[in-house]
Amino acid sequence: MKNRINQLLEEISQLAATNQEELEALRIKLLSKKGEISILFNDFRNVANEEKREVGQLLNELKNAAQDKINELKESFSNSGASDQKTDLTRSADPIKLGTRHPLSIVKHEIIDIFSRIGFTIAEGPEIEDDWHVFGALNFPPEHPARDMQDTFFIEQNPDVLLRTHTSSVQSRVMATQKPPIRMIFPGRVYRNEAISYRAHCFFHQVEGLYIDKDVSFADLKQALMYFAKEMFGPDTQIRLRPSYFPFTEPSAEMDISCNLCGGKGCQFCKHTGWVEILGCGMVDPNVLENCGIDSKIYTGYAFGMGVERITNLKYQVKDLRMFSENDVRFLQQFESAY
Numbered sequence: 001m002k003n004r005i006n007q008l009l010e011e012i013s014q015l016a017a018t019n020q021e022e023l024e025a026l027r028i029k030l031l032s033k034k035g036e037i038s039i040l041f042n043d044f045r046n047v048a049n050e051e052k053r054e055v056g057q058l059l060n061e062l063k064n065a066a067q068d069k070i071n072e073l074k075e076s077f078s079n080s081g082a083s084d085q086k087t088d089l090t091r092s093a094d095p096i097k098l099g100t101r102h103p104l105s106i107v108k109h110e111i112i113d114i115f116s117r118i119g120f121t122i123a124e125g126p127e128i129e130d131d132w133h134v135f136g137a138l139n140f141p142p143e144h145p146a147r148d149m150q151d152t153f154f155i156e157q158n159p160d161v162l163l164r165t166h167t168s169s170v171q172s173r174v175m176a177t178q179k180p181p182i183r184m185i186f187p188g189r190v191y192r193n194e195a196i197s198y199r200a201h202c203f204f205h206q207v208e209g210l211y212i213d214k215d216v217s218f219a220d221l222k223q224a225l226m227y228f229a230k231e232m233f234g235p236d237t238q239i240r241l242r243p244s245y246f247p248f249t250e251p252s253a254e255m256d257i258s259c260n261l262c263g264g265k266g267c268q269f270c271k272h273t274g275w276v277e278i279l280g281c282g283m284v285d286p287n288v289l290e291n292c293g294i295d296s297k298i299y300t301g302y303a304f305g306m307g308v309e310r311i312t313n314l315k316y317q318v319k320d321l322r323m324f325s326e327n328d329v330r331f332l333q334q335f336e337s338a339y
């Protein structure tokens, strides 16, 4: 009986009627002599003595609730005069706004998707790191100027706890725990102590790639990167590798793609060179392999690292990096995408 009463209470709270006839039908169903509530009152004599008090109270509550609801509905009709059609229940409801994926997520997923098609799997590592995984294992000597190049956020004045400045740190973790062959990408957020402007932010996103096996060569690296560039920016995209320096790769290079805005003819975006830089790469330095417990006489490997914001800018021409973290819906709504 208690269940039935509670069920009716619930139903009553949601009752609605669009006109007087419906209201009268509700009243008869609930409160007339043969109505549901009267039937419950009749059954009350069968309730066990020790429950009578509680059930009696509930029953009265139910009756009052029904009466109140009927009165309330009645009043709403009389207030609105002749407007039986005050609420058009056949009208469709306001559509619920669906969110959109963040442009950085769209592009990150696209990068992951492209590399997963050639056998790369994914791993992630911590954003709060130690010096060894961000610098030490990656062949940055203690006083190496490259450590200054990347202005680092240290935590609580402890130089051993820091926010990672690049996702290359995941390389050191994966190599130390897994045996080759390793063919993985590491997407994630990184932090640098930069003044925030339209072209720099104190946090941004990277995807790092790593392939370690026997006989991995620079030609393999070039082929994988060319495949990536064409998948990401279209089949006509050209790539060019310029010699560079990173402590963790030897030889090192930076990769440019033909500017996908002007098709290589030269525009403001590519500073009239026809090329835009999109990533750093190289052959993993033997010191790094050894630091992570991999025999550099047996294994070689390549690595690369790219900025997700940079790739997103190239795809969508977002001119101000700050837009990515301001969460302005007018900006985000432009990225409705099936991805």
Ligand code: DAH
Pocket: 165, 166, 167, 168, 208, 209, 246, 248, 249, 279, 280, 281, 282, 283, 303, 304, 305, 306
């Ligand atoms: N970690 C570099 C950076 O943040 C990017 C990079 C360059 C990653 C070369 C690599 C690499 O794996 O081989 O600027």
